[in-house]
Amino acid sequence: MIIVVDGLNRDRYGRLLDEMFALRARVFGKRLGWEVDIKDGKEIDQFDALDPAYVIGVNDNGKVVSCVRALQTTGPHMLSDVFSAILDGDQPLRSPTIWESTRFCVDTEALDRGKTRNSVSYATCELMAASLEYAQESGISDIVTVIDPIMDRVLKRSDCAPYGYVGKTTPMGKVPAMAALLDCSDERIEKIRNFAGIEGNVFMDEDAAAALADPVAPEIDHSLFDAIMSAGPQPDAETRNMLEQYCHDQASAAQSRDELHAANRLAGVLFEAGMINRRKPKFFVC
Amino acid sequence: MTVIDLSKQPNADSDLRLFLDTVCETHELDFAAYAGVNPIAQTVHGFVNYPDEWQKLYVEQGFQHRDPTLLTAARSIAPVDWVRLRQEDSFRTLFRAAHDFGIAEQGLTIPVRGPYGDIGLFSVTRNCSDKEWGLLKKKILGEMQHLAVHLHDNVVRSHALTRALTSPSLSARETEILQWVAAGKTQQDVADILNISNRTVEVHLRSSRSKLGALTTSQAVGRAIGLGLIHPN
Numbered sequence: 001m002i003i004v005v006d007g008l009n010r011d012r013y014g015r016l017l018d019e020m021f022a023l024r025a026r027v028f029g030k031r032l033g034w035e036v037d038i039k040d041g042k043e044i045d046q047f048d049a050l051d052p053a054y055v056i057g058v059n060d061n062g063k064v065v066s067c068v069r070a071l072q073t074t075g076p077h078m079l080s081d082v083f084s085a086i087l088d089g090d091q092p093l094r095s096p097t098i099w100e101s102t103r104f105c106v107d108t109e110a111l112d113r114g115k116t117r118n119s120v121s122y123a124t125c126e127l128m129a130a131s132l133e134y135a136q137e138s139g140i141s142d143i144v145t146v147i148d149p150i151m152d153r154v155l156k157r158s159d160c161a162p163y164g165y166v167g168k169t170t171p172m173g174k175v176p177a178m179a180a181l182l183d184c185s186d187e188r189i190e191k192i193r194n195f196a197g198i199e200g201n202v203f204m205d206e207d208a209a210a211a212l213a214d215p216v217a218p219e220i221d222h223s224l225f226d227a228i229m230s231a232g233p234q235p236d237a238e239t240r241n242m243l244e245q246y247c248h249d250q251a252s253a254a255q256s257r258d259e260l261h262a263a264n265r266l267a268g269v270l271f272e273a274g275m276i277n278r279r280k281p282k283f284f285v286c
Numbered sequence: 287m288t289v290i291d292l293s294k295q296p297n298a299d300s301d302l303r304l305f306l307d308t309v310c311e312t313h314e315l316d317f318a319a320y321a322g323v324n325p326i327a328q329t330v331h332g333f334v335n336y337p338d339e340w341q342k343l344y345v346e347q348g349f350q351h352r353d354p355t356l357l358t359a360a361r362s363i364a365p366v367d368w369v370r371l372r373q374e375d376s377f378r379t380l381f382r383a384a385h386d387f388g389i390a391e392q393g394l395t396i397p398v399r400g401p402y403g404d405i406g407l408f409s410v411t412r413n414c415s416d417k418e419w420g421l422l423k424k425k426i427l428g429e430m431q432h433l434a435v436h437l438h439d440n441v442v443r444s445h446a447l448t449r450a451l452t453s454p455s456l457s458a459r460e461t462e463i464l465q466w467v468a469a470g471k472t473q474q475d476v477a478d479i480l481n482i483s484n485r486t487v488e489v490h491l492r493s494s495r496s497k498l499g500a501l502t503t504s505q506a507v508g509r510a511i512g513l514g515l516i517h518p519n
Binding site for chain 2: 006050074094096099272
């Protein structure tokens with residue numbers, strides 16, 4: 001069965017998330033040999049701190065067997081920040097109705113071959129169908145997904161061939177990686193479900209989800225957002241000083257006329273925006 | 287009634303309010319609200335078309351510091367249907383008070399994440415049964431996502447510093463496709479010329495519209511020409 005863990009409920013599913021990070025460490029760190037950071041047997045990167053949505057597959061014993069991570073393409077995501085090599089230095093897609101999916105993996109050790117509910121094939125299709133259904137439910141119409149050529153073959157064989165690609169196939173460790181496009185259409189979801197013989201709702205109900213929750217549920221921490229919301233409309237004196245100091249440092253460190261112009265332009269913009277007091281302090285020499 | 291294009295407006299508060307009004311009229315909604323945080327400019331924006339008396343009470347009670355349709359929803363990447371927040375104490379307190387002003391529990395918040403850590407929260411509500419709400423939500427959700435980002439981007443770009451940092455950067459593919467559209471080719475023509483699928487063309491056009499802050503492809507073409515990103519023959 002499938003559960004979606006996001007910023008709203010992640011505090012309740014620490015155990016599931018830990019198992020998921022451990023699965024990612026085994027798959028991306030060991031099996032695929034990607035250059036990922038692994039600490040305490042868990043693969044966690046800076047995007048996991050951004051409250052992404054995780055679609056997680058759990059077997060009948062409550063153990064994590066598959067997972068994938070979704071982020072908005074309007075804000076920071078992997079293709080814009082760390083997978084830019086795939087885009088060959090080009091700009092990533094940005095749309096309110098396109099999500100990026102990364103870190104798609106299944107536990108090939110816990111699952112068997114064949115086509116039963118406990119097989120790699122079924123778990124893969126169930127996760128694909130669930131992630132497309134979750135995206136569709138959220139008003140998303142397309143997904144750009146970072147995958148390796150093996151996963152690309154799996155997609156094609158499961159009657160879920162990408163309708164297009166962006167960028168180019170690029171080495172990412174032992175295997176290359178690429179960015180494929182998938183539509184979140186009823187037709188595609190139906191094809192995947194038919195291929196694996198998936199019937200009915202794949203998402204677990206509230207009772208099943210509650211059974212997987214951590215023993216104690218801590219309160220969600222609103223302090224950061226509260227602090228930002230109550231920060232007030234303009235930078236305080238300390239921030240102003242830091243910004244002015246920054247402009248000063250940029251200007252002093254300038255090695256060429258162009259760099260000095262750039263530093264002065266930044267100071268100008270900050271001044272126009274009312275964020276620093278002095279546009280051209282006396283130490284700015286043009 | 288069509289939703290106004292904010293990028294053509296001077297962005298006075300009255301225009302933003304008008305934007306909310308037209309969204310409500312176009313999509314059968316009662317009220318709409320926007321709250322946004324721009325950490326670069328260190329500014330906070332908020333505007334709503336809720337009844338004035340409710341706005342007054344909301345601020346008096348300090349609901350903005352515990353409103354889960356803002357604070358909790360901000361942590362989601364997906365639109366948050368308020369049904370998900372109903373068990374929170376703060377939700378019950380808020381909506382018990384809101385009820386007297388004809389504001390219902392049926393609503394959703396669309397969280398927008400921008401490239402610089404900026405966050406926007408666009409929420410809409412409609413007084414109806416849960417069943418009716420479910421049907422309406424399904425119908426308008428994709429469009430609401432686009433409107434939320436359009437609104438947020440325009441609010442963020444109204445600040446001089448963010449505007450300086452966020453000039454639209456199209457990819458080579460997006461530029462190429464817009465160039466062909468500007469030359470009068472249809473989406474299918476472009477797909478055939480570039481030997482890619484029709485939907486790939488569509489996705490790049492959608493991305494170009496978002497980056498250029500345009501609601502339609504013609505607006506995107508116009509703006510790309512204006513910015514010198516493409517050159518009509």
